[in-house]
Amino acid sequence: MTLEKKIIDLTVKAVNELYGASLDQASVTLQETRKEFEGQITVVTFPIVRFSKKSPEITGQEIGEYLQTNLEEIVAFNIIKGFLNLTISDEFWITQLNHSICKADFGKFPSNGRKVMVEYSSPNTNKPLHLGHVRNNLLGFSVAEILHASGYEVVKANLVNDRGIHICKSMLAWQLFGNGETPESSGLKGDHLVGKYYVVFDKEYKKQINDLVSQGVTEDEAKKTAPLIRQAQDMLLKWEAGDPDTIELWKKMNGWVYTGFDETYRKMGVDFDKYYYESDTYILGKDTIQEGLDKGVFFKKPDGSVWIDLTSDRLDEKLVLRADGTSVYMTQDLGTAELKHDDFQMDESIYVVGNEQDYHFKVLFLILDKLGKSWAKGLHHLSYGMVDLPSGKMKSREGTVVDADELIDEMVETARQRTEELGKVEGFSAEYKEELYRMIGLGALKYFLLKVEPKKRLLFDPQESIDFQGNTGPFIQYTHARIISVLSKASYSTAPTNEQRVSLTPLERELIVIQSKYPEILKAAAEDYSPALIANYVFELAKLYNKFYHEEPILKAEEDVKQFRLKLSAATAAIIKKGMGLLGIEVPDRM
RNA sequence: GCGCCCAUAGCUCAGCUGGAUAGAGCAACGGUUUUCUAAACCGUCGGUCAGGGGUUCGAAUCCCUUUGGGCGUACCA
Numbered sequence: 043m044t045l046e047k048k049i050i051d052l053t054v055k056a057v058n059e060l061y062g063a064s065l066d067q068a069s070v071t072l073q074e075t076r077k078e079f080e081g082q083i084t085v086v087t088f089p090i091v092r093f094s095k096k097s098p099e100i101t102g103q104e105i106g107e108y109l110q111t112n113l114e115e116i117v118a119f120n121i122i123k124g125f126l127n128l129t130i131s132d133e134f135w136i137t138q139l140n141h142s143i144c145k146a147d148f149g150k151f152p153s154n155g156r157k158v159m160v161e162y163s164s165p166n167t168n169k170p171l172h173l174g175h176v177r178n179n180l181l182g183f184s185v186a187e188i189l190h191a192s193g194y195e196v197v198k199a200n201l202v203n204d205r206g207i208h209i210c211k212s213m214l215a216w217q218l219f220g221n222g223e224t225p226e227s228s229g230l231k232g233d234h235l236v237g238k239y240y241v242v243f244d245k246e247y248k249k250q251i252n253d254l255v256s257q258g259v260t261e262d263e264a265k266k267t268a269p270l271i272r273q274a275q276d277m278l279l280k281w282e283a284g285d286p287d288t289i290e291l292w293k294k295m296n297g298w299v300y301t302g303f304d305e306t307y308r309k310m311g312v313d314f315d316k317y318y319y320e321s322d323t324y325i326l327g328k329d330t331i332q333e334g335l336d337k338g339v340f341f342k343k344p345d346g347s348v349w350i351d352l353t354s355d356r357l358d359e360k361l362v363l364r365a366d367g368t369s370v371y372m373t374q375d376l377g378t379a380e381l382k383h384d385d386f387q388m389d390e391s392i393y394v395v396g397n398e399q400d401y402h403f404k405v406l407f408l409i410l411d412k413l414g415k416s417w418a419k420g421l422h423h424l425s426y427g428m429v430d431l432p433s434g435k436m437k438s439r440e441g442t443v444v445d446a447d448e449l450i451d452e453m454v455e456t457a458r459q460r461t462e463e464l465g466k467v468e469g470f471s472a473e474y475k476e477e478l479y480r481m482i483g484l485g486a487l488k489y490f491l492l493k494v495e496p497k498k499r500l501l502f503d504p505q506e507s508i509d510f511q512g513n514t515g516p517f518i519q520y521t522h523a524r525i526i527s528v529l530s531k532a533s534y535s536t537a538p539t540n541e542q543r544v545s546l547t548p549l550e551r552e553l554i555v556i557q558s559k560y561p562e563i564l565k566a567a568a569e570d571y572s573p574a575l576i577a578n579y580v581f582e583l584a585k586l587y588n589k590f591y592h593e594e595p596i597l598k599a600e601e602d603v604k605q606f607r608l609k610l611s612a613a614t615a616a617i618i619k620k621g622m623g624l625l626g627i628e629v630p631d632r633m
Numbered sequence: 634g635c636g637c638c639c640a641u642a643g644c645u646c647a648g649c650u651g652g653a654u655a656g657a658g659c660a661a662c663g664g665u666u667u668u669c670u671a672a673a674c675c676g677u678c679g680g681u682c683a684g685g686g687g688u689u690c691g692a693a694u695c696c697c698u699u700u701g702g703g704c705g706u707a708c709c710a
Contacts, residue, residue, distance in 0.1 A: 068650085076653065086652055088690065098690090123653055124690095166710085206710065320710090347708070356636080364708045371710050400637060401705050427639080428703080464672065482672090494646065497638070499703070501645075510672055512658040513646080520672050528669050566649070578647060581657085592665095592674045633672080 045115060045130065046072055046083070053085060056108040063093035074555075080120055081127030082555055085109075088124055098124030132546045135554040142558065143613045149560045149620055154193035159386055160186040161199040162394035163312070167299040168212040169237035171306050171446040172436060173429050173502060174396070177491050180626060181426055182394040183312040184492055184573040187624045189392075192568035197386050200314040201378065204296055205321040210277040212236050213291055214270065215243035225298050231305065231447065232298030246270055309450050311484070311626050316385075318378065324369060326377025330413070331363045339412050350409055360405055375406050383417055390420040392571060397425040397497065424571050427499035429491075444504065453483035453508065460510055466633065478630055482516050485627045489515030492625050493577040513581050515627055518618060521584040522629040525615040528596055534608045543606045549590040553610055556583055560617050564624070573625055580621035587614045 050070045057065040071086040087102045094101040102121035109128065110116045118129040142148060162182020165171060171179075182198070190196045216223070216239040225232045247270045254264035265271070280288040307313065331348055334340035340348050340362060348363035362372050382391065393403060403423035410418035429436065429444075436443045458479040461467055467475050486508050493513065494500050510516040546554070560579070567575040596607040622629050 071650090071652075073649090073652075079653085084653090088652070091690080125653060203710070208710080358636090358706070361708055366708090368708085370708060374710095396704095397638070398704055399710095402710095404637085425638085430703095460672075466670075466672085490645095498646085499639075503645090509645095509659065512672095514658080514672085516672055517658090520670080524670055524673085531669065562649095570649095574647085575649090578657090581647095585657085588673055589675095591669080595669070597669045633670085 045134070048113060048115075049083065049085065049109065049128070052109055052112055053090075053105060056105050056112075057090055057093055060104055060108065061093045061095075065090065065093060075127045079122060079125075079127050080118070081129045082551070083128045083130060085126040085128065086124070087121075087126055091124075102126040132544065132551065135546060135551055135558075136543055138558050139554050139610065139613060143554070143560075143617075144609065149564055149617065150191055151193035151561070151564075153195070156193070156390065157195040157197065157386065157388040158189050158390040158392065159197045159199050159382060159388045160189065160392045160394065161201055161382075162186075163307075163314070164201045164203060164395070165303060166203045166208060167233075167236070167296050168208045168240045170231070170233040170302060173444040173446065173449060174436060176310065176446050176449065176487075177426060177429055177500065178394055178396070179307070179310055179312045180488055180491050181424065181496055181573065182392075183310075183626050184576075184624060185392060185394065185424065185571050187626065188564065188567050188571075188573065188576065191620075191624060192564055194390075194568075197316060197388060198314045199316045199318060199382065201318040201320065201323070203320050205281065205292075205324060207274055207278050208240070209292070209296075210274045210281065211243040211247075212240040213288075213295055214274050214277055215239040215246065216295065217291065219246070225301070231302045232300070233302030233306070234445075234447070236295050236299050236302075243270065243274075306446055306450075309447070309484075311628075318382070320374070323378045323381065324374045326381055327369060327373035327375070328363070328367075328377070330376045330380060331373060334362070334409075334413055337413065339409070350412070352405065352408065355408060357401075357405060357408070360409075362409070371402070372406065372409075375402075376409065379406070379410060379421070380415075383415075388420070389417070390422065391417075392422050392424050394424045394426070397427055399423070400425050422571070424496060426496040429500045429502050432501070432503050444502065449504075450484065450487065452504075453487045454479050455483070456508070457483035457486065457510075457516075461633070470632070474632075478633055481628045481630050482510075482519060482633065485515035485519050485622075485629075486510060487515075488625055488627050489518070489577060492573045493581075495574050496572065515622075516633075518580055518584045518622060519627075519629045520633060521587055522615055522618045522622075523631060523633040524591065525587070525611045525618075526631040528591075529608060529612055529615070532597055532604070532608055534612060543602060547594060549586075549594060550607070550610060553586055553590055553614065556586055557613055557617055560621070567624075576621050576624050580618055580625075583614060583621075584618060587611075 049072060050067050053070045054065050054067055057063055069089045071089060073084050073086065075081040075084045085105065087098045087105065090105065091098055091101055094104070096104075099121055102124060106119035106121065106126050106128070110119060115130050115134045116128050117131045120127050160182055163175065163179050165175060186196045186198050216236070219242055220239060223235065225235050228235060230238070247268055250268040250270055251261065251264040254268060255261055259267070277288060281292060331340065334350070335342065335348065340350050342348055345365040347361060347365040349359050349361055351359050353359065360372065361370055362376070364370060395403065400423065407418055407421045407423070410421065431442070431444065433442060461479060461482065470478065490508050491500065563575055563579045567573065594607065596604060596611065599607060619629050
């Protein structure tokens with residue numbers, strides 16, 4: 043039983059014995075004691091005052107005395123303005139360090155027997171990945187790691203959007219203007235090559251629209267009748283009909299894209315257990331529609347289209363199948379949800395998708411619930427905000443995007459420059475240097491994107507967004523390297539548990555207190571699907587360690603103090619490494 | 634029009650189920666290296682938590698409302 047739990051139980055008991063009232067556990071509020079006061083854990087007495095019918099000060103005094111006599115861990119207490127601050131014995135904290143924090147499995151929860159799918163990335167195969175996708179990928183990967191560490195079995199899935207009119211646009215443009223260009227002949231990465239033709243399509247298409255408009259056609263009409271869009275639509279029909287030439291072209295160009303994506307994924311350090319392709323799943327969902335009709339959840343309009351009425355849930359009527367029997371987005375998402383569940387029988391399923399689809403997922407989950415799918419309540423949309431540039435929103439077709447590959451390369455390059463300027467690479471091998479620059483550059487980028495709450499929009503200024511000082515990835519990586527350096531100077535390997543330490547300095551105590559919070563932070567991050575909680579926690583830990591490092595000597599301390607501080611340092615490094623690992627960020631031993 | 638989300642220091646962000654004088658980082662200014670990595674540490678400056686009501690012993694946090702921004706409201710995905 044945790045100390046917090048003991049305090050809560052005893053407080054309830056104290057209220058019962060002292061005031062003859064029954065207080066429920068939830069109304070005992072504990073919080074961390076503010077730094078300026080003595081103590082580590084604080085009981086807020088205000089909720090108890092109505093039972094004690096005494097002033098907060100007297101109530102605190104009485105509860106405090108009761109707790110101190112009945113809990114050996116509490117060695118002192120003080121009351122300030124109705125806040126009962128409890129001082130926990132140093133012995134308790136030392137025991138925490140020795141018997142919990144130093145364990146290899148600290149912060150790793152045992153299996154909870156539940157399976158969760160995290161679907162993320164879900165790219166279109168007509169253009170390379172950009173900064174927005176990077177946020178998506180890092181979020182998805184990190185959430186998967188966090189859920190795994192908190193006891194889930196995790197399946198990472200990627201639903202690739204590999205078909206549709208937008209794919210045909212790239213294919214058509216390549217066919218018309220490509221002159222047989224290939225990744226090999228052009229030296230372009232496959233996804234970039236295909237993306238180039240997506241832009242070409244748009245340019246040529248606009249040209250045709252302008253021509254038509256200048257001939258007196260309205261803009262709307264021109265958009266619909268321009269030869270290029272007609273050809274693209276024809277191509278889509280041919281694709282759906284299984285025309286061999288079209289399929290061959292599609293396979294060839296998608297193959298280029300996948301090769302490119304694989305490289306980008308590898309660079310970002312993300313991976314997947316299962317790929318789904320929309321070219322397989324887009325026909326799904328019709329059975330579900332029939333099921334819904336049979337159950338009376340859906341209804342048919344006179345034209346034959348199928349709808350669901352969600353007005354009683356304060357939403358709209360929503361189309362789920364066209365009059366001609368073809369699918370809409372919702373149709374295939376219904377089918378895909380069933381497919382995924384049939385494949386894995388997971389208890390929960392997380393969709394990492396941008397917040398412009400909030401409404402879609404709300405409706406999707408609601409429909410599945412109305413269809414009586416027991417697993418529908420385990421579905422969750424992890425919605426995240428767009429990444430903005432100083433110039434505004436990113437738009438692929440207009441070329442105002444921050445390309446993922448370029449961004450990563452630039453980050454690594456900046457890391458190289460910074461590191462060399464600091465003159466820290468003497469004696470490092472060429473291989474290690476490359477590895478280090480990659481770690482730091484990527485660490486900076488990942489931390490920058492993950493430290494912000496997912497649902498918030500994010501402003502990315504290429505000129506100044508990514509720093510290497512303060513609340514950044516490199517700061518935390520540096521702290522880790524520093525600790526490893528001290529440990530290696532002391533030839534420290536394993537933690538002795540029998541040093542004679544009995545009292546702690548304030549900074550040592552603070553460090554153990556914050557270290558012991560790691561498991562609950564991990565749990566909260568898993569519940570909220572929020573890597574940001576981990577990021578902010580690790581930063582606090584690193585910051586506190588740096589202060590400790592600066593103020594209290596380690597190697598020059600007396601032997602038993604030295605051993606203790608080494609152990610404290612090793613524990614800090616281990617938590618930093620684990621925490622950063624949950625964010626997909628590696629930490630170097632030297633930098 | 635309707636629905637959802639956001640608004641905290643000059644900038645980028647924390648702030649747990651309401652709790653003590655609202656916290657970091659960056660930027661600016663000033664200090665700290667013959668001592669374990671100065672990508673660090675310490676200090677100064679900086680806020681009517683968008684505005685207004687309400688609930689409460691107590692509100693950045695909950696409710697209502699106004700304003701500003703974003704997204705959605707497609708037989709696109």
